[in-house]
Amino acid sequence: MVKKKKSKKIPLPILLLICAVLLFAMYLSLSTLSLAIWGDSVMGTVDSYQARLDDTDAGQNRSRTVSKGYWFMANGKEYQGHVMYQSDEAWPSLDEGETRSERIRYLNHFPYINKPAALCEFDEMGEVAIVYHILAPIGYLLLLLLVIRTARGKKKKKTAAKKPATPKIIEIRSDADMFCHNCGNKLPKGAVFCSGCGTKAGQDNPNICSACGTAIPQDALFCINCGAAVNNGEPHSSQARSFASQDSGDTQRMNLIGFSDMCNSPEILEAAQKNRKSSIGCMWILVFVPLIGFPIAGLLMDDFPFGESAVIGVGIALVMLIINVFALRRAKQPMWEGIVTNKFSKEKYEHKDDASKTYTEYTVTITTDAGRKKTIVEKDSRRVMYDYLDVGDKVRFHPKFGTYEKYDKSKDRIIYCNVCSMMNPIHNDCCKRCNSLLFK
Template sequence: MRRVPAQKRINPVIRMLISAVLIFGALYCIAILSLFVFGETTVGVVDSYANRRVNAKDYSDRMRSVTETYHFYVGGKRYTGFASYRSGEIEAVIVRREDEPKREPIRYMPILPYINSPEHLTDLDSWGVLYYCGAIPFCVLLLLLANGWTFSRPEASEKGSCRRHVIVRWGEAYALKRRGARSTGNAALRKGPSAPAEKTVSPPRDDTPGLVGWSSRCDDPAILAAAQSNRKSAIGCAWALAFLFPLGNAVAGLFVEELPLGEALIIGSGLGALMMVINLLRAKSMKKPAWEGVVIEKYEKDKRKYDRSDDVTYYTEFVIVIQTTTGRKHRIARDSHREMYDYFKVGDRVRYHPAFATYEKFDKSRDRIIYCNVCSMMNPISNDRCERCANLLFK
């Protein structure tokens, strides 16, 4: 078994979602088998019970989707649980007195009663045991395949072969060898193994600050390092939230009686996955190229919002509309902060830098202030570096 190349793998966000589902499925199967083999039975009390018909149009179909929460006692300590399953209508509806609580057998692990389930869900026959025993390696196999593992043999490569990627930049063509002769930067384009390398021509670069035109400081090593730091922070935040949400909900499920452990883990895993997707999408958007546009419209809009006590707060929303070179319209809205609204004028050419989610003006010759594209701090136009983060201003 070997890993496939990174460029042939599926999207990392989709891969993580699939992996989370497969890991949950494998753990669920292990828990059911453990309860079947090692579990003990007690009587629990159903706290809440809800069912709905699976096929609402076909009344001859008695299958219903059942959701219930319950509690039981082991060694004088109360434990809670949650179950969702499908059952026939006759089995799901039980006739009893109005004041009599519904009881049902609960199976739990003696060493860890937090792992529990209604007994009828863990009462497996031979086919059920075979199903769960087969589902575990199946989930593990799919997990390995989803993360880039394959059973195929590595492809044979020709001796001495090398792949060249042609990079077109500043109107010149360069070739960068992936294997073979070691090269730095943009290697010269070679016609054959013994052909002499052509002289590499570096594109001209103007680092002199100016107030009209796009700044070349976006390619400065310090600015590129700050952009890389932003992407790492977004990815680190994604992993931290993906870990803290399930952990926090698991702790709440252990110590809060009203919140069953199974339900807490489901909620925490869902929130963690959602936060991971949001932050990874943000980190991915930071790698997009910059785009340019023109401010075509500015307007103010009076709005109001309500708090929990139904108190009304009135505020003004300042909106700037930018039309990109591709014809799309981008809307910037600020609540009760008109500094950026006054900074941009209708007709101004602007450039958006996705690495920092900030905007740069083409013509800054009539401005008295300039915004830092790294931290969004307002600076005097005479400054060469930001007063807050000390990074170069895009001039």
């Protein structure tokens, strides 16, 4: 009997329950912070109160479970609320018809979000509770994303390493080889007659090159294959060298036309992965430094209230998180190609420290194959792509590195590394700074 493989996916009901619990926990902390920052206070009426003793050995503020029901008036309308929390308060329970007054905080634009003021004011909560409510939503969000990712069973696709092309084996005839002057057959060393046609090896045939055995046209002075002189079998050095250098230069220029396949090489893919990991590391540093630094400053500085410092730290951390997440998402976009359609410069002014400063802004406009407009904006000494690209150039954008590659590099003396943006001589194969392969 064949055993069924156990599925590692989380069942849908359990997944929904976990997500609901995490979302509710995020709501509790975020609503508490919102009420502390933007909430209004009003005197409310507590109409039900129960305090159950849970553990006589429990720590401070954790010995009782308090259940409280209340109502209050806001914007001419009555609103009700109910909370449960752990505390050490032991007020007498309320009988039916008994009430007690207590201050309630609520959001003016949405009074349905409300809590007793003792649970959502910075002065009442204490430093530990404030730090908890700041960090808890971030932790719950990460757990929620982890649960969703696990449920989807998303696996990272490993990019298959591209197999190197099989080198072509080309037979090269050396000057020491002997060939038949009549049929071009290769002769063994010391042969007197050709084994193919019987012609004597020493006879001269003006239609066959004695150096390489290639058939040559009549009245030709040099071999069309190796450049050797027809009469004496010695290559005409200056002519052959000229042909060879010209052919080598043409071949090299032809190799610099077209987009490179180096972007798919294992070395470049590994560099892209390292670049992404370093970006993620910098993102978390930029997020956690203000998130932790500002509350610590609030604890150490008397003129910087802890509540305000915590709110400022959370705000800066969220801004940094959003900016870096968008940057990482942009790096996952597909490559695109386009044509440089315009280049222009413009002088601009900026005011800094009560002084005006003039600078030049250089813009390169690229129209993609999909018809969209892309721009490269550079300033003053950072003018790189403005000088490198010309109108009419075809370019390719590599989002993994945020760099551009030119299609026709045959007329260039320099080439920029797509990994670190370092300028290199065009004859280099690897970057002189990061040693990555150049896109040639």
